[in-house]
Amino acid sequence: MGRILLVGRLAVRDLRRRRAEAALLLLAIMAATTTLTLGLVLRDAAGDPYQSTRAATGGPDVVASTARAAGLPGVTAPAKPAGLAGVAELEELAGAPGVVDHSGPYPVTAAELQASGRTSDVQAVGRDAAPASVDQPELLQGGWVVDGGVVLEAAFARALDVRVGDPVTLDGRSFEVVGVAVTAAMPPYPKASCVFPCMNGAVPDGEPPAGLLRNPGLVWLTQADVRNLAPDPDSLAYVMNLKLADPAGARAFVDANGEDGGAPPMRTWNDILEDATELAGDSQILLLIGAWLLGLLAVASLSVLVGGRMADQTRRVGLLKAVGGTPSLVAAVLLAEYVLVAVVAAAAGLAAGSLTAPLLTESGAGLVGSAGTPSITASTAGSVTAVALAVAALATIVPAVRAARSSTVDALGDSARPPRRVGWLIAISARLPVPLLLALRVAARRPRRAVLAVASIAVTVSGVHVLLVLNAFLADQPLAGGYDDAQVEVLRRALLVVTIMLLSLAAVNAVVITWAAVLDNRHSSALARALGATPREVSTALAAAQVLPALAGAVLGVFPGGYALFAAINAATGGDGDRATLPAPWQLLALVLATVLVVAALTAVPARLGARRPVTETLQAGLA
Amino acid sequence: MNDAADTPVLRARGLRKEHGEGEGLVRAVDEVDLDIGPGETVAVMGPSGCGKSTLLHLLGGLDRPSGGEVWLNGRRIDDIGEKALARLRRTDIGFVFQAFHLMEELTAVENVELPALLAGRSPRAARRRAEELLERVGLAGRTRFLPSALSGGQRQRVAVARALSNEPSIVLADEPTGNLDSAATLDVLQLFEGLHESGQTLVIVTHDARIAATADRMISMRDGAFVDETRLTGGTTGRLGALIGLED
Numbered sequence: 001m002g003r004i005l006l007v008g009r010l011a012v013r014d015l016r017r018r019r020a021e022a023a024l025l026l027l028a029i030m031a032a033t034t035t036l037t038l039g040l041v042l043r044d045a046a047g048d049p050y051q052s053t054r055a056a057t058g059g060p061d062v063v064a065s066t067a068r069a070a071g072l073p074g075v076t077a078p079a080k081p082a083g084l085a086g087v088a089e090l091e092e093l094a095g096a097p098g099v100v101d102h103s104g105p106y107p108v109t110a111a112e113l114q115a116s117g118r119t120s121d122v123q124a125v126g127r128d129a130a131p132a133s134v135d136q137p138e139l140l141q142g143g144w145v146v147d148g149g150v151v152l153e154a155a156f157a158r159a160l161d162v163r164v165g166d167p168v169t170l171d172g173r174s175f176e177v178v179g180v181a182v183t184a185a186m187p188p189y190p191k192a193s194c195v196f197p198c199m200n201g202a203v204p205d206g207e208p209p210a211g212l213l214r215n216p217g218l219v220w221l222t223q224a225d226v227r228n229l230a231p232d233p234d235s236l237a238y239v240m241n242l243k244l245a246d247p248a249g250a251r252a253f254v255d256a257n258g259e260d261g262g263a264p265p266m267r268t269w270n271d272i273l274e275d276a277t278e279l280a281g282d283s284q285i286l287l288l289i290g291a292w293l294l295g296l297l298a299v300a301s302l303s304v305l306v307g308g309r310m311a312d313q314t315r316r317v318g319l320l321k322a323v324g325g326t327p328s329l330v331a332a333v334l335l336a337e338y339v340l341v342a343v344v345a346a347a348a349g350l351a352a353g354s355l356t357a358p359l360l361t362e363s364g365a366g367l368v369g370s371a372g373t374p375s376i377t378a379s380t381a382g383s384v385t386a387v388a389l390a391v392a393a394l395a396t397i398v399p400a401v402r403a404a405r406s407s408t409v410d411a412l413g414d415s416a417r418p419p420r421r422v423g424w425l426i427a428i429s430a431r432l433p434v435p436l437l438l439a440l441r442v443a444a445r446r447p448r449r450a451v452l453a454v455a456s457i458a459v460t461v462s463g464v465h466v467l468l469v470l471n472a473f474l475a476d477q478p479l480a481g482g483y484d485d486a487q488v489e490v491l492r493r494a495l496l497v498v499t500i501m502l503l504s505l506a507a508v509n510a511v512v513i514t515w516a517a518v519l520d521n522r523h524s525s526a527l528a529r530a531l532g533a534t535p536r537e538v539s540t541a542l543a544a545a546q547v548l549p550a551l552a553g554a555v556l557g558v559f560p561g562g563y564a565l566f567a568a569i570n571a572a573t574g575g576d577g578d579r580a581t582l583p584a585p586w587q588l589l590a591l592v593l594a595t596v597l598v599v600a601a602l603t604a605v606p607a608r609l610g611a612r613r614p615v616t617e618t619l620q621a622g623l624a
Numbered sequence: 625m626n627d628a629a630d631t632p633v634l635r636a637r638g639l640r641k642e643h644g645e646g647e648g649l650v651r652a653v654d655e656v657d658l659d660i661g662p663g664e665t666v667a668v669m670g671p672s673g674c675g676k677s678t679l680l681h682l683l684g685g686l687d688r689p690s691g692g693e694v695w696l697n698g699r700r701i702d703d704i705g706e707k708a709l710a711r712l713r714r715t716d717i718g719f720v721f722q723a724f725h726l727m728e729e730l731t732a733v734e735n736v737e738l739p740a741l742l743a744g745r746s747p748r749a750a751r752r753r754a755e756e757l758l759e760r761v762g763l764a765g766r767t768r769f770l771p772s773a774l775s776g777g778q779r780q781r782v783a784v785a786r787a788l789s790n791e792p793s794i795v796l797a798d799e800p801t802g803n804l805d806s807a808a809t810l811d812v813l814q815l816f817e818g819l820h821e822s823g824q825t826l827v828i829v830t831h832d833a834r835i836a837a838t839a840d841r842m843i844s845m846r847d848g849a850f851v852d853e854t855r856l857t858g859g860t861t862g863r864l865g866a867l868i869g870l871e872d
Contacts, residue, residue, distance in 0.1 A: 002740070002741035002742075002745050002746055003741060003742065003744060005741060005747050006738065006741040009730070010727070010729075013730060016729070017728075018728050203777075316727065318725070319725045319726075319727065321686075321710065321713075322684075322713065322719050322725070323714060324712075324713040324714020324715070324739055324742045325709065325710060325742055326707045327706055328707070329742065336799075406685045407687070408681075408687070409681050409686050412721070477730050570702065
């Protein structure tokens with residue numbers, strides 16, 4: 001008990017003494033935990049609007065249609081409607097055990113809709129004017145179907161920029177838009193379920209098979225209008241919405257009444273939810289990858305901060321050991337601080353991530369209600385906390401163990417770990433101008449720190465490289481991913497979050513690494529000045545010592561880092577990397593140059609501050 | 625080399641500490657034999673760099689010898705593991721350093737209770753003991769002060785109180801008055817006098833002859849080896865300050 005108190009007390013007091021560093025540590029880990037939380041909770045958050053829509057519309061548990069599965073490659077839907085024979089099957093299904101209510105069968109026909117100069121395939125469902133108990137679409141604007149009037153699914157209406165009162169044509173016949181509504185019986189445009197053979201997403205090369213609908217929208221008409229639109233009664237398909245006694249058992253119901261037995265194809269509400277939240281799934285992947293990148297950056301950031309702090313704690317370590325602290329206890333004291341910060345960062349990240357998740361989900365497009373604040377599950381909390389602790393442990397374990405195993409007498413004498421001597425580098429640098437000579441030697445003093453700087457920049461540049469690819473992809477061919485403009489905007493928001501966090505953390509890293517180098521080199525810098533180097537030469541050297549690893553990191557970040565990361569993302573998402581437009585060579589060159597310039601600018605300030613310290617003060621401090 | 629009690633608290637035989645190798649070999653401590661009896665106060669004197677601090681570090685298990693043996697309360701300690709050594713330091717040995725080495729972020733009482741907490745005492749018992757010790761060293765009114773708010777003499781008194789926290793068999797003091805002015809030196813010396821009277825075994829490393837004169841025995845070191853040993857009849861009895869010229 002006493003030892004726990006002691007470890008806790010020493011950790012808290014030391015954090016309080018160095019609040020600025022503690023805040024930086026907290027921010028570095030929090031950036032990773034927030035993004036990870038966002039990634040983990042996004043699906044839950046995105047599911048809320050669908051649930052609201054389901055509740056508002058009397059959403060079905062299972063949607064059955066009459067058409068049979070197609071054999072066309074890449075086509076996710078039936079090849080041809082089953083006509084009236086299928087209606088009998090649907091009606092039989094309505095009487096199946098477990099079904100407590102139903103609506104339909106409703107006739108469906110395929111048509112081409114023209115509005116505002118734009119053309120799109122649609123699936124038109126014929127509905128009764130009277131409200132249905134199952135799947136009665138919730139009107140967002142206007143009224144329900146009347147003869148000569150069409151109601152558009154909300155996301156489809158938004159994509160076409162069509163409003164109530166606008167004229168449209170369906171297969172050349174004029175209709176007026178009388179309403180805009182949402183439904184839970186089908187995912188919002190452009191993810192609509194295919195009642196007729198259809199394809200969502202990018203159109204593959206070559207001519208698509210005849211009669212195949214491409215990214216069809218959903219509209220509702222009266223049953224009479226649908227029958228009038230259909231070329232012949234046999235071309236009609238039918239859909240029926242089923243309400244089950246046990247909605248959670250929808251999958252079991254489908255299995256029990258499955259297509260193998262000749263029953264109509266069916267989709268459960270879980271399938272529809274999955275499609276409706278596919279956007280969130282893609283955002284989730286982006287954020288999870290971002291979280292990993294940020295986690296790596298946080299490790300680099302922490303390693304430098306912790307390394308710098310450990311150097312300050314040498315005497316403290318010696319004292320603890322002198323009064324009887326075992327190596328493990330000393331390591332525990334040193335680790336406890338960072339564990340404490342990690343736990344706080346995990347809690348803060350969980351809160352921030354869950355609160356901001358609704359901002360990264362599409363609200364209102366094709367669904368009612370907005371994404372709520374998801375509840376944090378035990379597994380999410382556990383994963384985020386574990387990552388935060390792992391980041392802290394990874395960054396801390398080496399310096400903590402090294403400190404715990406150091407000589408007590410040396411530690412009491414506060415003798416810093418001597419810098420490494422790299423003979424060949426000293427020999428080479430002797431031929432260079434003074435700033436580069438000093439820069440190379442500064443970088444060579446602490447090779448581990450130089451490696452961290454390279455890794456930090458490489459991770460950032462890899463991330464930016466992939467973000468450029470994704471951004472270009474979304475700009476060039478939004479429908480390739482099956483997204484409408486609003487959904488692209490949501491994905492862009494997710495990209496922006498990751499970009500801002502990556503760049504911010506990388507900037508913090510650059511400044512922290514430079515400052516650590518300034519502190520570590522204050523004595524040798526003062527000595528160089530005492531021997532005739534100017535403050536400008538010293539500050540240039542300190543900044544250049546950061547720019548050299550930045551250049552290496554930027555190059556590695558582009559190749560192989562960026563390409564490897566993109567390949568990893570494609571592997572994780574099942575994406576087709578060939579469709580993406582890779583950045584042009586000039587863009588990659590600009591990325592490397594921009595990285596170097598930004599690092600130079602960021603490191604100039606701490607380097608200049610460090611070089612301005614009076615020489616005598618520094619040299620005398622070294623003697624104390 | 626000594627005539628201390630039959631069962632020494634601390635014993636060293638052939639103790640050596642070497643740095644470097646070949647022609648660069650330096651013997652910081654060279655074949656030292658030493659016995660310190662219970663309740664004895666021994667002063668080790670010598671010029672800077674003669675190896676007296678290194679000797680103290682070897683005796684206290686802060687550093688590993690290159691050769692020889694160290695025994696504490698009849699147990700050999702030069703060949704035990706780092707963990708066991710740490711436990712020994714926390715229970716049987718108290719250190720007082722020239723630079724005080726207090727935790728700057730802990731108050732006086734928290735610094736003093738630190739070894740007791742390390743030893744596994746309950747927080748309440750550790751605090752009670754720390755307050756008693758601070759009262760004993762005359763700092764009852766300063767228990768909640770941070771080291772930065774204390775004078776040099778007060779800080780060293782806190783360090784002495786900390787050294788006594790777990791009632792160690794021996795207190796090893798390395799230049800305990802080296803950073804203090806005359807008045808503070810007197811305070812600390814009086815403190816050591818009190819310790820000696822209470823039967824505490826003490827080893828004080830110093831280069832100040834006035835401090836050494838207060839001990840039962842004074843050992844002179846040069847180039848890592850003992851060159852002279854004197855038994856002092858004055859010891860720590862009587863008025864220390866007057867003896868060493870710090871008071872009238």
